[in-house]
Amino acid sequence: MNTTPSSQKSVPFSPTAWEILRHRYLRKDTSGATIETPEEMFARVARTVAAAEVNYHGNVAQWEETFFHLLSSLQFLPNSPTLMNAGTTHGQLAACFVLPIEDSLENIFQATKEMALIHQSGGGTGFSFSHLRPKGDAVASTGGVASGPLLFLRVFDAATEVIKQGGRRRGANMAVLRVDHPDIFEFIHAKEEPTAFTNFNFSVAVDDAFMRAVATGSLYPLHHPVSGAVVREVVAREILAALSQAA
Numbered sequence: 001m002n003t004t005p006s007s008q009k010s011v012p013f014s015p016t017a018w019e020i021l022r023h024r025y026l027r028k029d030t031s032g033a034t035i036e037t038p039e040e041m042f043a044r045v046a047r048t049v050a051a052a053e054v055n056y057h058g059n060v061a062q063w064e065e066t067f068f069h070l071l072s073s074l075q076f077l078p079n080s081p082t083l084m085n086a087g088t089t090h091g092q093l094a095a096c097f098v099l100p101i102e103d104s105l106e107n108i109f110q111a112t113k114e115m116a117l118i119h120q121s122g123g124g125t126g127f128s129f130s131h132l133r134p135k136g137d138a139v140a141s142t143g144g145v146a147s148g149p150l151l152f153l154r155v156f157d158a159a160t161e162v163i164k165q166g167g168r169r170r171g172a173n174m175a176v177l178r179v180d181h182p183d184i185f186e187f188i189h190a191k192e193e194p195t196a197f198t199n200f201n202f203s204v205a206v207d208d209a210f211m212r213a214v215a216t217g218s219l220y221p222l223h224h225p226v227s228g229a230v231v232r233e234v235v236a237r238e239i240l241a242a243l244s245q246a247a
Helices: 014-024 038-056 060-072 080-085 105-121 149-162 185-190 206-216 236-246
Strands: 095-098 125-127 172-176 198-205 219-223 232-233
Touching: 014 038, 014 080, 038 060, 095 105, 105 125, 105 149, 105 232, 149 172, 149 185, 149 198, 172 185, 185 198, 185 236, 206 219, 206 236, 219 236, 232 236
Parallel strands: 095 125, 125 172, 172 198
Antiparallel strands: 219 232
16 A cells, blocks of 8 residues: 555545446456555555656655645546556556548558557547548549448447446547538438447537538538549538537
């Protein structure tokens, strides 16, 4: 057990809070037994964060005491990866990562691998699928047709489903698609099925040109993400109506 700073006080937690702490944040031994108290968790975090003061000629002990007081009094709590990983071999304190996805099979599955490793350490991931060619588009290298963003999204969603973040919580993802992507309607309606993409939040990236087309009731062009050519034009307000309904 680790010693805690002199300002240690027992923190009153509700039964629900205790259950979450034991399940997600407090350290466990190889048999799964909890080997850390909340105060020891706060001390572990405070000690790890304060150690950075060495690089700035700060008073490490003083900052450790300050951080411990803020945490143990519940005036401030850091993100989950910090509570989980500070002072451990993981050492991964960031919560959010944005991973690039380009229009190649190698890159897509490399991003899937990186996502899995980030989730394992307690982080969440965001992606823009806007560079992927639309469903049914010709693939010159194989003579086949493209799967489209939604089918690859299912790969990311399935991978997330089977990987728990450090064995303590499910992964979380954000998927973004530009409003001018040819598959935008399929993307907007994808989560209307309650069991679809349960590990993702979906967002549509809009631009000023789209909002002007909405305001004037104009047509809005959908562009091929690789060539930039206009694939077709749609009524901008129909996209907004679909967005509103799906939301």
